[in-house]
Amino acid sequence: MTASAPSHGHGRPCLITRRARFSASHRYWLPELSADDNRARFGPCSLAPGHGHNYELIVAMAGPLDANGMVLNLSEVKHAIKAQVTAQLDFRCLNEAWPEFDLGRPEGCLPTTEALARVIWARLAPHLPLAGIRLFESESLWADVLGDTMEAFVSIRTHFAAAHRLAREELSQAENEAIYGKCARPHGHGHNYLLDVTVRGRIDPRTGMVCDLAALQQLVDDMVVEPFDHTFLNKDVVHFASCVPTAENIALHIADILSAPIAATGAQLHKVRLQESPNNAAEVFAEVPRLGATPELLEAALVS
Numbered sequence: 001m002t003a004s005a006p007s008h009g010h011g012r013p014c015l016i017t018r019r020a021r022f023s024a025s026h027r028y029w030l031p032e033l034s035a036d037d038n039r040a041r042f043g044p045c046s047l048a049p050g051h052g053h054n055y056e057l058i059v060a061m062a063g064p065l066d067a068n069g070m071v072l073n074l075s076e077v078k079h080a081i082k083a084q085v086t087a088q089l090d091f092r093c094l095n096e097a098w099p100e101f102d103l104g105r106p107e108g109c110l111p112t113t114e115a116l117a118r119v120i121w122a123r124l125a126p127h128l129p130l131a132g133i134r135l136f137e138s139e140s141l142w143a144d145v146l147g148d149t150m151e152a153f154v155s156i157r158t159h160f161a162a163a164h165r166l167a168r169e170e171l172s173q174a175e176n177e178a179i180y181g182k183c184a185r186p187h188g189h190g191h192n193y194l195l196d197v198t199v200r201g202r203i204d205p206r207t208g209m210v211c212d213l214a215a216l217q218q219l220v221d222d223m224v225v226e227p228f229d230h231t232f233l234n235k236d237v238v239h240f241a242s243c244v245p246t247a248e249n250i251a252l253h254i255a256d257i258l259s260a261p262i263a264a265t266g267a268q269l270h271k272v273r274l275q276e277s278p279n280n281a282a283e284v285f286a287e288v289p290r291l292g293a294t295p296e297l298l299e300a301a302l303v304s
């Protein structure tokens with residue numbers, strides 16, 4: 001490149017992310033419900049005066065590079081996120097910090113992870129060229145919002161431990177070892193599996209929920225974690241008597257098990273991600289791939 005050449009990325013599109021953290025409290029309590037109904041629907045989240053989380057916010061932004069080789073000046077991004085979000089929410093009670101969560105108003109909504117992600121999108125959109133908002137309430141619960149809509153993706157993480165052996169019945173031990181290597185050894189081996197289940201749905205304008213989170217967690221526990229945990233998958237889970245339990249096949253089977261029951265909760269199973277070890281994971285998409293932005297687009301851009 002000659003000294004007079006322009007910055008070579010000028011005009012080319014790029015996705016950037018910025019992380020920010022804040023701590024805030026909230027309480028799930030709808031004034032139109034009785035105390036018993038609030039407790040039944042929201043469990044310990046209904047307890048007074050509330051409880052808190054250390055939230056982690058990832059803001060994804062897209063645009064062409066400027067002459068300085070940047071999509072945006074990061075100090076301006078940092079300032080916008082602080083002014084519009086974290087300075088207003090940090091060490092506050094969400095139910096009181098923003099009128100969107102004032103349940104005394106008919107349009108007020110419970111400050112769930114997905115509702116908070118949606119409101120953060122709405123508040124940041126006038127200031128930044130947003131591509132996605134990901135908000136972690138904890139390591140095991142996060143929400144993605146990818147536009148100015150009521151649609152959101154909610155992900156939960158859980159784990160189970162299980163043993164397996166990778167081998168096809170009709171092949172010899174030598175043939176199986178040629179395909180599956182050490183994973184074909186006759187007595188099996190085990191993993192601590194990390195399981196992420198992502199659902200997609202419309203945020204209810206009052207409860208702020210895509211679906212009943214406790215019911216979703218219970219479904220995953222009852223239909224996957226409990227029957228799979230501390231088993232030898234090939235012998236203890238009927239499906240794997242005739243299907244080699246690779247991470248891919250386990251993820252597919254989990255998606256098949258969960259699709260219909262999750263649909264009955266009002267949300268759609270979007271993705272199952274099964275991490276077998278720090279080095280390998282399998283992802284299965286339960287929906288026909290949709291055009292445009294997806295949580296995967298965010299995933300790819302995330303600093304982990």
Ligand SMILES: [Zn+2]
Pocket residue numbers: 026045051052053
């Ligand atoms: Zn909470």
Ligand SMILES: [Zn+2]
Pocket residue numbers: 164183189190191
């Ligand atoms: Zn294995």
